Amino acid sequence: MEEKFDVVIAGAGASGLMCAWQCGRQGKKVLVMEKNETAGKKILASGNGRCNFSNLRMRTSCYHGEKEKIDKILEAFPADKAIEQMEEIGIFYKERDGYLYPYTGQAVTVRDFLVNACKRCGVQFLFETKVAKVVHKNNEFTIWAKGGVKVKADALVLACGGKVNKPCGGDGSGYLLARSLGHRVTKLYPALTGLKAEGAEWEMLAGVRMPGEVSLWIDGKKVADERGEIQIVKDGISGIPVFQLCSQAAAALDAGSQAICELDFLPDWDNEKVEQWMEKYGREYLQGIVHKKWVKVLEKKKNLAELLKQYPVKITDTFGMERAQVTAGGVPLSEVDIPSMESKKVENLYLTGELLDVDGICGGYNLHFAWATGYLCARQITADQEA
Numbered sequence: 548m549e550e551k552f553d554v555v556i557a558g559a560g561a562s563g564l565m566c567a568w569q570c571g572r573q574g575k576k577v578l579v580m581e582k583n584e585t586a587g588k589k590i591l592a593s594g595n596g597r598c599n600f601s602n603l604r605m606r607t608s609c610y611h612g613e614k615e616k617i618d619k620i621l622e623a624f625p626a627d628k629a630i631e632q633m634e635e636i637g638i639f640y641k642e643r644d645g646y647l648y649p650y651t652g653q654a655v656t657v658r659d660f661l662v663n664a665c666k667r668c669g670v671q672f673l674f675e676t677k678v679a680k681v682v683h684k685n686n687e688f689t690i691w692a693k694g695g696v697k698v699k700a701d702a703l704v705l706a707c708g709g710k711v712n713k714p715c716g717g718d719g720s721g722y723l724l725a726r727s728l729g730h731r732v733t734k735l736y737p738a739l740t741g742l743k744a745e746g747a748e749w750e751m752l753a754g755v756r757m758p759g760e761v762s763l764w765i766d767g768k769k770v771a772d773e774r775g776e777i778q779i780v781k782d783g784i785s786g787i788p789v790f791q792l793c794s795q796a797a798a799a800l801d802a803g804s805q806a807i808c809e810l811d812f813l814p815d816w817d818n819e820k821v822e823q824w825m826e827k828y829g830r831e832y833l834q835g836i837v838h839k840k841w842v843k844v845l846e847k848k849k850n851l852a853e854l855l856k857q858y859p860v861k862i863t864d865t866f867g868m869e870r871a872q873v874t875a876g877g878v879p880l881s882e883v884d885i886p887s888m889e890s891k892k893v894e895n896l897y898l899t900g901e902l903l904d905v906d907g908i909c910g911g912y913n914l915h916f917a918w919a920t921g922y923l924c925a926r927q928i929t930a931d932q933e934a
Contacts, residue, residue: 552578554928555690555700557678557724559586561914562900563706564661565632565921566928571668573929578700579670580692582677582720587658589712590914598654599911601629601918603645609912611738611794612905616880623886624919632922633657636664646911678707681724683893702895702928706921709874709901710735717868721902722877729892730878734801737871738794738906739913741778741785742808745861748844753781755838760814761788762857764807765799774814784808784860791908794875797865806862812837812855825852873913877904887927888920897924 554570556563559581570577579586590598602609605626607618630640630647638660639650649656665672673696680691681703688703707721722732761784762772773788789808796806813821813836828835830851833842837855848854865871878898882891890896899920907913 549689549697549699550578551699551701552576553700554578554702554704555580555688555698556704556706557690557721558704558706558708558900559583559662559672559674560589560706560708560900561587561917562921563704564590564658564665565918566704566706566897566899566925567665567670568636568661568668569922569925570928571665571670573925575929577665577668577670578673578698579665580673580676580678580690580696582675582718584674586662586672586674589708589717590658590661591654592712593654593914594648594911596654597648597652598657599646599648599914600633600640600657601626601647601915602911603642603647604910605912605915609910610905610907610916611875612903613880616885617905619885620916620919620923624915624922626915628922629915629918632918636660677720678724681728683728683896686894688895702897704897704899704921704924704928705902706899707902709877711737711868711871711874717874719874725878725898725902728890728896730882730890730898732878733876733904734798735868735874735876736794736797736801737865737868737873738797738875739790739872739909740793740866740870741780741789742783742793742796742806742860742862743864743866744783744808745863749779749783750781752779752840752844755779755840756786757812757838757841758814759788760811761792762809762811763792763796764809765795766804770795777810783862783866784810785866787909790872793865793871794906796862797875800862800864808860808862810858810860812841812858816856818852818856821852821855873906874901875904875906877902879904886923888924889927895928897928899924 553575554577556579676692682689688700710719711717760774773791775788778786799806900917
């Protein structure tokens with residue numbers, strides 16, 4: 548007879564670890580099945596290894612997805628709840644412009660403390676164990692994994708992550724499991740990555756970093772803009788402002804629409820001030836306001852004042868899933884009860900984190916969503932099983 552668990556969690560990422568700890572501390576028999584050789588590989592990569600785990604400026608507008616449902620999740624698990632949970636396992640934080648980091652400045656602190664908290668609660672882990680098949684019958688889940696593993700569970704949590712970052716295990720297998728259990732999966736796009744651009748100037752400009760603003764135009768209509776450091780790479784544009792616009796651009800291109808990014812070199816100057824500067828100093832002083840590599844591109848162009856505020860960049864593609872940080876798309880929130888995260892298709896099935904059709908901007912928002920959904924589904928599981 549196969550071993551039976553109260554809860555089996557497919558995935559030992561941020562949402563899976565949070566869920567496992569919350570269920571384990573309530574005395575549940577928990578098994579976490581992880582396809583990688585260790586837990587939390589994507590946590591280790593977050594925030595350039597510093598783990599920006601949440602943000603004090605937690606707003607629904609920082610996410611793409613079904614806004615009303617996202618708002619309910621954030622109401623049930625705000626930033627101070629994330630801080631509280633971290634402090635409970637011994638992780639203290641420091642704050643910078645609203646961004647929250649572990650006090651050590653190391654992502655490994657968050658990963659290790661979460662794993663240790665799980666183990667203290669008796670949570671069991673199986674690594675290099677990828678869930679291959681799930682059957683729900685007679686109010687019970689039977690879960691098969693590669694390597695001949697077979698277990699049963701009263702509740703199953705799909706916390707498998709997305710389709711990006713293969714070195715961290717992002718293979719999209721969770722979407723296949725969700726589909727096999729009756730869920731729909733929307734079109735998947737890369738999010739938080741750069742954009743490939745048409746033009747010969749990018750290779751010469753590669754390596755340039757500049758403050759500015761990026762506006763995204765879809766079929767001639769402005770849909771969003773972001774400020775910050777813009778990075779030029781050999782095949783296009785990158786940097787946090789570009790990352791924030793990526794998923795919208797990807798969806799537009801997939802739909803056959805035209806995507807144009809306009810670069811504003813001087814976002815704090817209005818058009819009149821740029822014109823006045825041009826009249827006073829002219830092209831020969833251009834290096835006083837833009838990088839010298841950009842001077843070579845701009846100095847021979849007409850309408851220079853206009854280009855300094857609206858330099859058009861025709862987008863041809865994103866940098867793809869292999870270079871993205873987050874997956875946009877997934878199981879629609881309309882198919883999940885909010886805020887319990889329980890499937891509306893299968894009783895006692897829960898879906899969390901990147902598997903869902905929600906993606907956030909840079910700044911700790913995606914990790915926060917993972918903590919939130921992992922915590923909320925555990926709260927529901929423990930309440931249901933106690934009842």
